[in-house]
Amino acid sequence: DTAVSQTPKYLVTQMGNxxxxxxxxxxxxxxxxxxxxxxxKFLKIMFSYNNxxxxxxxxxxxxxxxxxxxxxxxxxxxxxxxxxxxxxxxCASSLGRGSQPQHFGDGTxxxxx
Amino acid sequence: AQxxxxxxxxxxxxxxxxxxxxxxxxxxxxxxxFWYVQSPGQGLQLxxxxxxxxxxxxxxxxxxxxxxxxxxxxxxxxxxxxxxDAAEYFCAVGGYNTDKLIFGTGTRLQVFP
Numbered sequence: 001d002t003a004v005s006q007t008p009k010y011l012v013t014q015m016g017n018x019x020x021x022x023x024x025x026x027x028x029x030x031x032x033x034x035x036x037x038x039x040x041k042f043l044k045i046m047f048s049y050n051n052x053x054x055x056x057x058x059x060x061x062x063x064x065x066x067x068x069x070x071x072x073x074x075x076x077x078x079x080x081x082x083x084x085x086x087x088x089x090x091c092a093s094s095l096g097r098g099s100q101p102q103h104f105g106d107g108t109x110x111x112x113x
Numbered sequence: 114a115q116x117x118x119x120x121x122x123x124x125x126x127x128x129x130x131x132x133x134x135x136x137x138x139x140x141x142x143x144x145x146x147f148w149y150v151q152s153p154g155q156g157l158q159l160x161x162x163x164x165x166x167x168x169x170x171x172x173x174x175x176x177x178x179x180x181x182x183x184x185x186x187x188x189x190x191x192x193x194x195x196x197x198d199a200a201e202y203f204c205a206v207g208g209y210n211t212d213k214l215i216f217g218t219g220t221r222l223q224v225f226p
Contacts, residue, residue, distance in 0.1 A: 048213075099209065102214065
């Protein structure tokens with residue numbers, strides 16, 4: 001009965017590869033987010049979708065491409081991975097827009113060799 | 114500019130002692146304020162939120178926070194800390210007219226028996 005689930009939990013890959021992270025929420029929320037947490041625990045918003053529409057698109061390299069097939073799913077695809085992409089990526093969801101409380105997944109730890 | 118400052122990077126307390134974690138914000142409109150907790154290897158969990166009304170808000174796990182507009186602060190308190198409270202704590206600010214939460218850099222709480 002996990003509310004926000006991300007797969008995989010760990011991702012170890014080499015520079016230059018392409019990888020995807022999947023996120024699903026079963027809370028019936030309309031809005032989903034991707035965050036990046038660096039090694040110093042700093043948490044930064046990357047993208048947000050509301051009912052499959054992109055509403056937040058921060059200054060992120062265009063190697064990162066989110067996709068929301070429906071409002072319960074938000075995936076993140078990363079092309080040509082670089083060392084600096086190593087981080088923990090969190091998916092979150094909220095009911096509606098406008099700074100609502102967010103529910104977070106357990107994160108995907110991405111390590112680039 | 115909108116920002117959140119958590120002045121204490123690391124706090125150590127003894128089990129049973131009282132706790133106060135500081136949070137100061139800068140926000141151009143009426144702020145929505147949140148405290149989240151992150152245990153190792155997990156995502157963020159909402160402890161409490163302030164949107165309006167009573168400036169002293171109660172949250173889960175025995176935590177409370179007080180909004181002080183004059184001091185631009187939203188400090189988190191707990192009267193008696195348990196060893197299980199050891200975690201990273203994040204303060205965040207948003208508003209009714211934004212979809213984005215700005216997170217502080219976090220305070221790591223260590224609890225000694």
